[in-house]
Amino acid sequence: MSNLPHPQEPVDPSAAATPMAANPLTRAVLEIDEYASGLGWDQPARLFALVDTARLRAQEPALAAQLGLDAGGTDSPGPSLTPIEQDELPAGTPLDEFLGTIAWPDAVVGCALTVERLMLPPSAEASVPKGMNERRLARWIAEHPERQEVRMTVAVLRDGARESAVRLREKDSPTEVLTGPDLVPGLAEALSSTFAD
Secondary structure: OOOOOOOOEEOOOOOOOOOOOOOHHHHHHHHHHHHHHHHOOOOOOEEEEEEEHHHHHHHOHHHHHHOOOOOOOOOOOOOOEEEEEOOOOOOOOOHHHHHOOOOOOOOEEEEEEEEEEEEOOHHHHOOOOOOOOHHHHHHHHHHOOOOEEEEEEEEEEOOOOEEEEEEEHHHOOHHHOEEEOOOOHHHHHHHHHHHOO
């Protein structure tokens, strides 16, 4: 029995046209962002386990081969992380509640989530009406003329490292993806809590 999560859909790193990043976590986030981009917009949230590629090859050679990660299968230098998509998130369950139910096996060194949201530019945040409940606020944002659709990909490692990629729908290009460790701190914190003992 494998001690790794069962992949629903492998992320093929050779298919991604992502820019080369020096940091393995940044590379993994960009691979996931590119994979999600290939699926198009208006997609559900997707959860990924991150595993050490070398450890995966050594401990689970059949799974590594299924994912196209045989010994010569990657041309990225240094350590690397392999994202493995998990089963679809349950419909109707709030994301924070779902993340609170996750426990990862030891072989998983990190996790990532990609999710689409509507956001307002800072210039519009001052006009948000006070006292709205969450549902009314979401509707108000959805109808706002300055709203922007974004796809956020956030990854965390057990050691606390974080990385994020944010892509605007109106600038849907690999060269227009903003990356950084603190772009989506609330989501990074929620993902980190899945590794809490």
